Amino acid sequence: MGSKIITFVLGGREVEVMVKPMTTLQAVLRYQLGYTAVKEGCRQGGCGSCTVLVEGEPMMSCLLPVEDVAGMHVTTLEAITPADGLDRVQQAFLEHGAFQCGYCTPGMIVVSKALLGHNPRPTRQEIVDAFAGNICRCTGYEPIIAAVEGAARASASKAAQPG
Amino acid sequence: MTVLEYLVPRSLPEAIGLLERHGPELLVMAGGTVAMPLINEGISLPERVMSLRSAGLTSIEQRGDVLSIGAAATLTQLVAQDGVALLSEAARNTASWSIRNMGTVGGNLFTPPPGGDVAVALLALDARVRLSGPHGERVLPLADFYTGFMTNALAADELLVEIYVPTAVGETAFIKFGRKHANTPAVVTVAIALQRRDGRISAARIALGAAGPHPIRAARAEAAIVGSALESGVIERAADTAAGECRPFRDAIATEWYRRRMVGVFVRRALEKVVEQEQDDVGEGE
Secondary structure, eight states, rough: OOEEEEEETTTTEEEEEEOOOTTHHHHIIIIIITTTSSSOSSSSSSTTTEEEEETTTTEGGOOBBGGGGHHHHHOHHHHHSHHHHHHHHHHHHTTTOOOOOOOSSSHHHHHHHHHHOOSSSSOEEEEEHHHHTTTOSSSSSHHHHHHHHHHHHHHHHHHSOOO | OOOOOEESSSHHHHHHHHHHGGGGGGGEESSOTTTTHHTTTSSSSOEEEETTTTTOOOEEEETTTTEETTTTOHHHHHOOOOHHHHHHHHHHTTTTTHHTTTTTTHHHOOOOOOTHHHHHHHTTTOOOEEEETTTEEEEEEEHEEEEEEEEEEEOOTTEEEEEEEEEEEOOOEEEEEEESSSSOOOEEEEEEHHHHHHTTEEEEEEEEEESSSSOEOOHHHHHTTSSSSOOHHHHHHHHHHHHHHHOOOOSSSHHHHHHHHHHHHHHHHHHHHHHHHHHHHHHOOO
């Protein structure tokens, strides 16, 4: 039972990888494809540092055999980051000092993007609930919550502008 | 990584065929949120793993007065359904968003305590499970599915494929008590479903999680409230009875002594919650 070729769509681009059975999406992204925003944290689904979007929904890539995303759309922080500058959520994290060591930040931003996609004006409690699976050991979470609130406000005021 | 083969059947018959061919050594996995951490750590070393994620078992639909839940429906789907409020509440209180997007309702029934909060709600709701194998199917009450710590009534060639929940649930309450508010193993989980006739409890189910080798019913506490109008003395007695009859365990989360005490506290609070909800309903009706 040897390796298999798996094809999926990564950040809008089709990729093909050769993998041994049950190689995790996390390992494929980070070690085969060089997407280093995807951290190898606990490998237990407990820390959230490997969070990616699969078909737009956050999942723990460390718990996901890559075979299970065959043909699907996978989004990492790399795809969220525009070619020039920063995404609005990234900008908000920067303005609110929402990271210190930065290890949890890719997962936090990926979850924030998914949350704001579902719910453009989340309440504080909804933000807190969304981050229940993402551990940050530096910031105490408050600047992260403030950043998401800030990004939601920035989107709302932009949407309110005429033309 | 020692896995030789990862099998991803596209239908239930294909899945049953693969299980029959490979036998009990085949590790059956759905969302992977319990199995994958063990595989990643090298604690579990299966040679062959079968995923049920793509086997067409993911629908949740109401058929008459029964909610039919595919075993591989995710906990996120369970949060979203509006047929049975107790199930949404239990699912919302389980794990984290990313894990709920992966973890399945069927998988929750195989999650060892103190995990498996949805299973506690399903037990309170008198859910039944459909088991399917090469020689046919059978439906069991969930209460008969559990046989011990991480053991169950599944035959070696059977899969748990669907869960049936009656939607006429009566009054319900769910409380999960953990060491933090979210994404945490339970100290104790309590799910209650009660029927009332002429103001008196006519049927009661009190299910406890992290208070035994699998989700259990507090049968003596249930008997203590049937026939009553949930007077405060009755609630106190039922809570003490539940604390006495449960079979808690010690782990990194809590001691056996503490869990037993908390069973008493949270059975009482869950019953008080039912009373409060009923009073609110009466108040709104006036």
